[in-house]
Amino acid sequence: MGLDGDELSEAAWEKLSPQLAGKAGDVGRTAADNRLFLNAVLWVMRHGGTWRVLPARFGKHDTVRKRALRWAQKGTWQRLFAAVRLPDVEAVLLDSTIMRAHQRASGQVKKSAPATKPSAAAAAG
Template sequence: MSAKRYELSQVQWERIADLLPGKAGDPGRTAADNRLFVNGVLWVLRSGAHWCDLPERYGRWKTLHKRFSRWSKAGVWDRVFADLIKDRDNQYLMIDSTLVRAHQQAATGKGGPRNQALGRSRGGLTTKIHMAADTLGRPIRFILTAGQSGDALAAPALLEGFRPRAVLADKAYDSNALRQLIADAGAQAVIPSNRTRKVLIAHDIEAYRARNRIERCFSKLKHFRRFATRYDRRAIHFLGFVHLAAAMIWMR
Protein backbone atom coordinates (compact mmCIF):
# COMPACT_ATOMS: atom_id res chain seq x y z
CA MET A 1 0.00 0.00 0.00
CA SER A 2 1.49 3.36 -1.05
CA ALA A 3 1.62 5.80 1.87
CA LYS A 4 2.02 8.94 -0.25
CA ARG A 5 -1.34 8.56 -1.97
CA TYR A 6 -2.92 9.42 1.40
CA GLU A 7 -0.89 12.57 2.05
CA LEU A 8 -1.71 16.28 1.87
CA SER A 9 -0.71 18.17 -1.26
CA GLN A 10 1.33 21.34 -0.86
CA VAL A 11 -1.76 23.48 -1.52
CA GLN A 12 -3.79 21.58 1.07
CA TRP A 13 -1.01 21.82 3.64
CA GLU A 14 -0.66 25.58 3.17
CA ARG A 15 -4.41 25.95 3.67
CA ILE A 16 -4.40 24.47 7.19
CA ALA A 17 -0.82 24.87 8.45
CA ASP A 18 -1.49 28.08 10.40
CA LEU A 19 -4.58 26.56 12.05
CA LEU A 20 -2.57 23.89 13.87
CA PRO A 21 -0.86 24.06 17.28
CA GLY A 22 2.89 24.58 17.56
CA LYS A 23 3.33 28.04 16.03
CA ALA A 24 5.72 30.54 17.61
CA GLY A 25 4.28 31.53 20.97
CA ASP A 26 2.17 28.38 21.35
CA PRO A 27 2.93 26.21 24.39
CA GLY A 28 4.39 22.73 23.91
CA ARG A 29 6.19 21.20 20.96
CA THR A 30 6.91 23.07 17.74
CA ALA A 31 5.00 22.65 14.48
CA ALA A 32 8.07 21.36 12.63
CA ASP A 33 6.57 17.87 12.27
CA ASN A 34 2.89 18.85 12.02
CA ARG A 35 2.63 17.94 8.34
CA LEU A 36 4.17 14.50 8.89
CA PHE A 37 1.84 13.95 11.85
CA VAL A 38 -1.31 14.96 9.93
CA ASN A 39 -0.26 12.75 7.01
CA GLY A 40 0.09 9.85 9.43
CA VAL A 41 -3.41 10.45 10.79
CA LEU A 42 -4.73 10.66 7.21
CA TRP A 43 -3.14 7.29 6.46
CA VAL A 44 -5.05 5.73 9.36
CA LEU A 45 -8.26 7.56 8.39
CA ARG A 46 -8.17 6.53 4.74
CA SER A 47 -6.84 3.00 5.11
CA GLY A 48 -8.90 1.97 8.13
CA ALA A 49 -5.85 0.15 9.47
CA HIS A 50 -4.92 -0.23 13.12
CA TRP A 51 -2.67 2.46 14.54
CA CYS A 52 0.01 -0.18 15.15
CA ASP A 53 0.16 -0.81 11.37
CA LEU A 54 1.20 2.79 10.69
CA PRO A 55 4.22 2.92 8.31
CA GLU A 56 7.46 3.66 10.15
CA ARG A 57 8.06 6.82 8.10
CA TYR A 58 5.45 8.59 10.23
CA GLY A 59 7.17 7.78 13.51
CA ARG A 60 6.15 5.71 16.53
CA TRP A 61 2.48 4.84 16.29
CA LYS A 62 1.87 5.19 20.03
CA THR A 63 3.22 8.73 19.94
CA LEU A 64 0.96 9.65 17.00
CA HIS A 65 -2.06 8.05 18.64
CA LYS A 66 -1.52 10.00 21.86
CA ARG A 67 -1.10 13.23 19.93
CA PHE A 68 -4.24 12.55 17.88
CA SER A 69 -6.11 11.99 21.14
CA ARG A 70 -4.82 15.27 22.60
CA TRP A 71 -5.78 17.22 19.48
CA SER A 72 -9.24 15.62 19.47
CA LYS A 73 -9.84 16.58 23.11
CA ALA A 74 -8.52 20.09 22.47
CA GLY A 75 -10.87 20.56 19.51
CA VAL A 76 -8.09 21.07 16.94
CA TRP A 77 -9.82 19.06 14.20
CA ASP A 78 -13.08 20.91 14.91
CA ARG A 79 -11.37 24.30 14.54
CA VAL A 80 -9.72 23.34 11.25
CA PHE A 81 -13.08 22.24 9.89
CA ALA A 82 -14.83 25.37 11.21
CA ASP A 83 -12.33 27.62 9.41
CA LEU A 84 -12.73 25.79 6.12
CA ILE A 85 -16.53 26.11 6.05
CA LYS A 86 -16.54 29.92 6.33
CA ASP A 87 -16.97 30.11 2.56
CA ARG A 88 -20.15 28.01 2.53
CA ASP A 89 -23.12 28.63 0.23
CA ASN A 90 -26.19 29.48 2.30
CA GLN A 91 -28.97 29.25 -0.29
CA TYR A 92 -29.89 25.71 0.72
CA LEU A 93 -29.14 23.77 3.86
CA MET A 94 -29.52 20.01 3.51
CA ILE A 95 -29.74 17.60 6.42
CA ASP A 96 -29.50 13.82 6.47
CA SER A 97 -27.95 10.97 8.43
CA THR A 98 -26.13 7.72 7.87
CA LEU A 99 -25.61 4.65 10.03
CA VAL A 100 -22.10 3.29 10.45
CA ARG A 101 -21.31 -0.08 11.94
CA ALA A 102 -19.18 -0.06 15.04
CA HIS A 103 -16.36 -2.56 15.14
CA GLN A 104 -16.33 -4.75 18.26
CA GLN A 105 -13.24 -2.91 19.53
CA ALA A 106 -15.33 0.29 19.74
CA ALA A 107 -17.37 -1.26 22.57
CA THR A 108 -14.42 -2.51 24.59
CA GLY A 109 -12.71 -0.87 27.50
CA LYS A 110 -13.84 0.62 30.78
CA GLY A 111 -17.46 1.81 30.71
CA GLY A 112 -18.37 0.04 27.47
CA PRO A 113 -20.53 1.95 24.96
CA ARG A 114 -22.32 4.16 27.49
CA ASN A 115 -22.45 7.84 26.56
CA GLN A 116 -20.23 7.30 23.52
CA ALA A 117 -22.88 7.60 20.75
CA LEU A 118 -23.15 3.83 20.41
CA GLY A 119 -26.39 1.91 20.34
CA ARG A 120 -28.24 -1.09 19.04
CA SER A 121 -30.16 -0.78 15.79
CA ARG A 122 -31.13 -3.06 12.93
CA GLY A 123 -27.48 -3.15 11.87
CA GLY A 124 -26.21 -4.25 15.27
CA LEU A 125 -23.92 -1.95 17.26
CA THR A 126 -24.01 1.36 15.37
CA THR A 127 -23.45 5.08 15.47
CA LYS A 128 -25.61 7.51 13.53
CA ILE A 129 -23.82 10.44 11.88
CA HIS A 130 -26.16 13.39 11.39
CA MET A 131 -24.89 15.92 8.86
CA ALA A 132 -25.82 19.33 7.53
CA ALA A 133 -24.50 20.35 4.12
CA ASP A 134 -24.51 23.57 2.13
CA THR A 135 -25.98 24.18 -1.34
CA LEU A 136 -23.02 22.51 -3.03
CA GLY A 137 -23.30 19.42 -0.84
CA ARG A 138 -20.28 20.22 1.32
CA PRO A 139 -20.51 19.21 4.99
CA ILE A 140 -20.91 22.05 7.50
CA ARG A 141 -21.94 20.35 10.76
CA PHE A 142 -21.95 16.87 12.33
CA ILE A 143 -23.71 15.37 15.34
CA LEU A 144 -23.14 11.82 16.59
CA THR A 145 -25.88 9.80 18.28
CA ALA A 146 -26.59 6.18 19.06
CA GLY A 147 -27.74 4.28 15.99
CA GLN A 148 -31.35 3.92 17.10
CA SER A 149 -31.86 7.68 17.53
CA GLY A 150 -34.45 9.33 15.27
CA ASP A 151 -33.35 11.72 12.54
CA ALA A 152 -35.77 14.54 13.42
CA LEU A 153 -34.52 14.68 17.01
CA ALA A 154 -31.09 15.90 15.88
CA ALA A 155 -32.43 18.37 13.32
CA PRO A 156 -32.78 21.46 15.59
CA ALA A 157 -29.12 21.22 16.64
CA LEU A 158 -28.03 20.74 13.01
CA LEU A 159 -29.91 23.89 11.98
CA GLU A 160 -29.00 26.10 14.92
CA GLY A 161 -27.32 29.36 13.95
CA PHE A 162 -27.62 28.87 10.17
CA ARG A 163 -29.78 31.18 8.04
CA PRO A 164 -30.50 29.42 4.75
CA ARG A 165 -33.31 30.34 2.38
CA ALA A 166 -34.55 26.75 2.36
CA VAL A 167 -33.98 23.53 4.28
CA LEU A 168 -33.99 20.30 2.26
CA ALA A 169 -34.63 16.96 3.95
CA ASP A 170 -36.32 13.64 3.26
CA LYS A 171 -39.54 12.24 4.74
CA ALA A 172 -37.83 11.18 7.96
CA TYR A 173 -37.78 14.86 8.94
CA ASP A 174 -41.46 15.52 8.29
CA SER A 175 -42.72 16.81 11.61
CA ASN A 176 -44.87 19.80 12.46
CA ALA A 177 -42.41 20.94 15.12
CA LEU A 178 -39.47 20.95 12.69
CA ARG A 179 -41.48 22.70 9.98
CA GLN A 180 -42.39 25.42 12.49
CA LEU A 181 -38.77 25.76 13.57
CA ILE A 182 -37.72 26.26 9.95
CA ALA A 183 -40.50 28.79 9.34
CA ASP A 184 -39.54 30.72 12.48
CA ALA A 185 -36.00 31.00 11.08
CA GLY A 186 -37.42 32.60 7.94
CA ALA A 187 -36.65 29.61 5.70
CA GLN A 188 -38.73 27.39 3.45
CA ALA A 189 -39.14 23.72 4.39
CA VAL A 190 -38.54 21.53 1.33
CA ILE A 191 -39.59 18.24 2.88
CA PRO A 192 -41.87 15.62 1.29
CA SER A 193 -44.84 14.61 3.40
CA ASN A 194 -44.79 11.33 5.25
CA ARG A 195 -47.47 8.93 4.02
CA THR A 196 -49.04 8.94 7.46
CA ARG A 197 -50.21 12.53 6.99
CA LYS A 198 -53.92 12.84 6.30
CA VAL A 199 -53.37 16.05 4.36
CA LEU A 200 -50.14 16.15 2.35
CA ILE A 201 -48.04 19.30 2.39
CA ALA A 202 -46.72 20.44 -0.98
CA HIS A 203 -42.98 20.99 -1.43
CA ASP A 204 -40.77 22.51 -4.11
CA ILE A 205 -39.98 19.49 -6.27
CA GLU A 206 -37.36 21.32 -8.36
CA ALA A 207 -35.43 22.47 -5.27
CA TYR A 208 -35.71 19.01 -3.69
CA ARG A 209 -33.71 17.50 -6.55
CA ALA A 210 -30.62 19.19 -5.15
CA ARG A 211 -30.86 17.01 -2.03
CA ASN A 212 -28.98 14.19 -3.75
CA ARG A 213 -25.85 16.28 -3.21
CA ILE A 214 -25.79 15.44 0.50
CA GLU A 215 -26.17 11.75 -0.35
CA ARG A 216 -23.20 12.03 -2.72
CA CYS A 217 -21.26 13.76 0.05
CA PHE A 218 -21.85 10.82 2.40
CA SER A 219 -20.64 8.52 -0.39
CA LYS A 220 -17.40 10.52 -0.71
CA LEU A 221 -16.88 10.56 3.05
CA LYS A 222 -17.24 6.79 3.22
CA HIS A 223 -14.18 6.43 1.01
CA PHE A 224 -12.39 7.18 4.29
CA ARG A 225 -12.59 3.79 5.93
CA ARG A 226 -12.48 5.08 9.49
CA PHE A 227 -15.54 7.16 8.66
CA ALA A 228 -17.38 4.23 7.07
CA THR A 229 -16.71 1.95 10.07
CA ARG A 230 -16.26 3.13 13.63
CA TYR A 231 -13.22 1.63 15.36
CA ASP A 232 -12.88 4.24 18.09
CA ARG A 233 -14.30 3.60 21.54
CA ARG A 234 -14.45 7.27 22.46
CA ALA A 235 -16.90 9.41 20.49
CA ILE A 236 -14.56 12.41 20.59
CA HIS A 237 -11.89 10.43 18.73
CA PHE A 238 -14.35 9.23 16.11
CA LEU A 239 -15.62 12.79 15.66
CA GLY A 240 -12.03 13.93 15.18
CA PHE A 241 -11.71 11.54 12.23
CA VAL A 242 -15.10 12.71 10.91
CA HIS A 243 -14.00 16.35 10.94
CA LEU A 244 -10.68 15.55 9.28
CA ALA A 245 -12.45 13.59 6.51
CA ALA A 246 -14.84 16.53 6.02
CA ALA A 247 -11.90 18.95 5.89
CA MET A 248 -10.45 16.93 3.02
CA ILE A 249 -13.75 17.24 1.14
CA TRP A 250 -13.49 21.02 1.47
CA MET A 251 -9.88 21.08 0.25
CA ARG A 252 -10.42 19.09 -2.91
Protein backbone atom coordinates in the same frame (compact mmCIF):
# COMPACT_ATOMS: atom_id res chain seq x y z
CA MET B 1 -3.95 15.40 -1.00
CA GLY B 2 -1.15 13.84 -2.96
CA LEU B 3 -1.49 11.54 -5.92
CA ASP B 4 -2.06 8.49 -3.74
CA GLY B 5 -4.27 10.40 -1.29
CA ASP B 6 -2.01 9.77 1.70
CA GLU B 7 -0.39 13.18 1.92
CA LEU B 8 -1.65 16.73 2.17
CA SER B 9 -1.32 18.87 -0.93
CA GLU B 10 0.35 22.27 -0.71
CA ALA B 11 -3.03 24.00 -1.03
CA ALA B 12 -4.52 21.96 1.81
CA TRP B 13 -1.48 22.54 4.01
CA GLU B 14 -1.64 26.31 3.40
CA LYS B 15 -5.27 26.31 4.54
CA LEU B 16 -4.70 24.15 7.63
CA SER B 17 -1.31 25.31 8.92
CA PRO B 18 -2.49 28.64 10.40
CA GLN B 19 -4.99 26.73 12.57
CA LEU B 20 -2.30 24.58 14.23
CA ALA B 21 -0.41 25.24 17.43
CA GLY B 22 3.39 25.20 17.46
CA LYS B 23 3.94 27.69 14.67
CA ALA B 24 7.01 29.90 14.68
CA GLY B 25 6.16 32.81 16.97
CA ASP B 26 3.83 30.75 19.20
CA VAL B 27 4.70 30.38 22.86
CA GLY B 28 6.37 27.05 23.64
CA ARG B 29 7.98 24.51 21.40
CA THR B 30 7.75 24.85 17.62
CA ALA B 31 6.17 21.75 16.10
CA ALA B 32 8.34 20.72 13.18
CA ASP B 33 6.20 17.72 12.31
CA ASN B 34 2.59 18.93 12.16
CA ARG B 35 2.38 18.08 8.48
CA LEU B 36 3.91 14.63 9.02
CA PHE B 37 1.44 14.01 11.84
CA LEU B 38 -1.54 15.02 9.68
CA ASN B 39 -0.25 12.75 6.91
CA ALA B 40 -0.05 9.88 9.44
CA VAL B 41 -3.66 10.45 10.52
CA LEU B 42 -4.76 10.59 6.87
CA TRP B 43 -2.94 7.32 6.22
CA VAL B 44 -4.78 5.57 9.06
CA MET B 45 -8.15 6.99 7.99
CA ARG B 46 -7.67 6.17 4.31
CA HIS B 47 -6.41 2.62 4.84
CA GLY B 48 -8.84 1.82 7.64
CA GLY B 49 -6.08 0.30 9.70
CA THR B 50 -5.29 0.55 13.35
CA TRP B 51 -2.57 2.77 14.71
CA ARG B 52 -0.31 -0.28 15.07
CA VAL B 53 -0.06 -0.78 11.29
CA LEU B 54 1.10 2.80 10.71
CA PRO B 55 4.27 2.77 8.56
CA ALA B 56 7.51 3.57 10.37
CA ARG B 57 8.09 6.69 8.24
CA PHE B 58 5.42 8.45 10.35
CA GLY B 59 7.09 7.70 13.68
CA LYS B 60 5.96 5.63 16.65
CA HIS B 61 2.34 4.62 16.29
CA ASP B 62 1.56 5.13 19.97
CA THR B 63 2.96 8.67 19.90
CA VAL B 64 0.79 9.53 16.88
CA ARG B 65 -2.29 7.98 18.53
CA LYS B 66 -1.77 9.92 21.76
CA ARG B 67 -1.27 13.18 19.87
CA ALA B 68 -4.48 12.61 17.90
CA LEU B 69 -6.32 12.08 21.18
CA ARG B 70 -4.84 15.28 22.67
CA TRP B 71 -5.89 17.24 19.59
CA ALA B 72 -9.43 15.88 19.99
CA GLN B 73 -9.52 16.92 23.65
CA LYS B 74 -8.24 20.43 22.85
CA GLY B 75 -10.69 20.97 19.97
CA THR B 76 -7.97 21.18 17.32
CA TRP B 77 -9.81 18.81 14.98
CA GLN B 78 -12.95 20.98 15.17
CA ARG B 79 -10.89 24.04 14.21
CA LEU B 80 -9.40 22.19 11.26
CA PHE B 81 -12.81 20.97 10.09
CA ALA B 82 -14.20 24.51 10.38
CA ALA B 83 -11.30 25.80 8.27
CA VAL B 84 -12.13 23.47 5.39
CA ARG B 85 -15.92 23.42 5.79
CA LEU B 86 -18.03 24.35 2.81
CA PRO B 87 -20.23 27.45 3.03
CA ASP B 88 -23.31 27.21 5.21
CA VAL B 89 -26.13 25.45 3.35
CA GLU B 90 -28.80 27.56 5.05
CA ALA B 91 -27.93 30.35 2.62
CA VAL B 92 -28.89 28.22 -0.37
CA LEU B 93 -32.07 29.35 -2.08
CA LEU B 94 -34.36 26.87 -3.80
CA ASP B 95 -36.51 27.72 -6.78
CA SER B 96 -40.05 26.66 -5.89
CA THR B 97 -40.90 25.82 -9.49
CA ILE B 98 -38.90 22.63 -9.18
CA MET B 99 -40.59 21.52 -5.98
CA ARG B 100 -43.76 19.45 -6.08
CA ALA B 101 -46.02 18.60 -3.20
CA HIS B 102 -49.03 16.38 -2.96
CA GLN B 103 -52.34 18.21 -3.37
CA ARG B 104 -53.30 17.47 0.22
CA ALA B 105 -50.11 19.11 1.46
CA SER B 106 -51.70 22.49 0.73
CA GLY B 107 -54.86 21.66 2.68
CA GLN B 108 -57.02 20.74 -0.31
CA VAL B 109 -60.11 18.83 0.75
CA LYS B 110 -60.55 15.45 -0.86
CA LYS B 111 -63.36 15.44 -3.36
CA SER B 112 -66.05 12.92 -2.61
CA ALA B 113 -66.59 10.19 -5.18
CA PRO B 114 -69.49 10.80 -7.56
CA ALA B 115 -72.66 8.86 -6.83
CA THR B 116 -72.80 5.61 -8.77
CA LYS B 117 -75.61 5.10 -11.22
CA PRO B 118 -77.20 1.73 -11.57
CA SER B 119 -76.24 0.09 -14.83
CA ALA B 120 -78.78 -0.60 -17.52
CA ALA B 121 -78.04 -4.35 -17.35
CA ALA B 122 -78.96 -4.52 -13.68
CA ALA B 123 -82.21 -2.70 -14.31
CA ALA B 124 -83.12 -5.01 -17.22
CA GLY B 125 -82.81 -8.24 -15.51
